Amino acid sequence: MNMKSLTKELWMDIPVRRKIVSIHREVEELVAQSGIKEGICLVNAMHITASVFINDNESGLHQDFDRFLERLAPHAPVSQYAHNGYEDNADAHLKRQLMGREVTIAITEGKMHLGPWEHVFYYEFDGQRKKRVLVKIIGE
Amino acid sequence: MNMKSLTKELWMDIPVRRKIVSIHREVEELVAQSGIKEGICLVNAMHITASVFINDNESGLHQDFDRFLERLAPHAPVSQYAHNGYEDNADAHLKRQLMGREVTIAITEGKMHLGPWEHVFYYEFDGQRKKRVLVKIIGE
């Protein structure tokens, strides 16, 4: 068979500065829609103050992530960052780098090929405006 | 030519909590087995307390990685993490995020296309049980 592809932008609009939001079901449905049986699925934040990552769907851990990132790259005082002349989001750029821009997920027999607890998340680090996540699936 | 693919799960069973283990040769052999000449090879941990990464095959550096990760996301006291109500592995989830879930490796002329010192490793952060690594190769 020949190569097929599916491309879809998901719109996010998170009403707070920082938040972890599941996009697992949306990606799952796009993989099904694509009709691709063997291939890969790239999911990436299209904005540089957000991440897409795979980890546990457990709220305690999500608090731990937030404290961890605030400890390594604190938001305040905003004046500690050279980037923050006209902005206040330098920490968001650093946090996104620690959590990563993207995940690449194998597709096997028409489904995401994941371990038992792997769950796909969007992590907003500078919210209160519209942003996009890109899903690109290629395969056959 | 048309697209081909190969899918393989590698089983890991690390007898200690944390350890770096080479999976380089296993991935190399799967690329050869696949018969794929031009494509990409995704290698990812299927568990969310482990990483797959590419770095130096040097034992001193591996000690440095461990100290570095323990400094940024210490295991103890386990009570410092909200995730650790029934578990003690929150640090493993954080460490895995710093080291990354996956690598994507180019395949050129039937082989992994790597720099002179690139070596593929599995990093266990919460061992003493069976876990899997996924290798997915697509190309032609």
Add this chain to the structure above:
Amino acid sequence: MNMKSLTKELWMDIPVRRKIVSIHREVEELVAQSGIKEGICLVNAMHITASVFINDNESGLHQDFDRFLERLAPHAPVSQYAHNGYEDNADAHLKRQLMGREVTIAITEGKMHLGPWEHVFYYEFDGQRKKRVLVKIIGE
């Protein structure tokens, strides 16, 4: 249509120890050259003391990245690292791990499919010698 691919190594020679350098235009031109309309583009450092990453093209932020990485994985004193028996670049291996080895970029309608501020960079952590970046494009 059948799968196509393009493979290209970019040579880097950074005259200082650490520096962020744009490789955005080079990758853009290779995507155009490849003639691939739908696919993915892998860009990775071929050396284990350098990163490829996507973030903001803003010099203040680039200073913030450098200070941030120096705070988390300082270069000196070099004796703090077990790796540094014959070398002095253990910190470069750690910094590269935080910033990541690679990015995977979707190609849609013949172009990199990126958000408004996404920009592709090479990050040298142990310069003053020649190194390579790999660009691998597959698709149709």
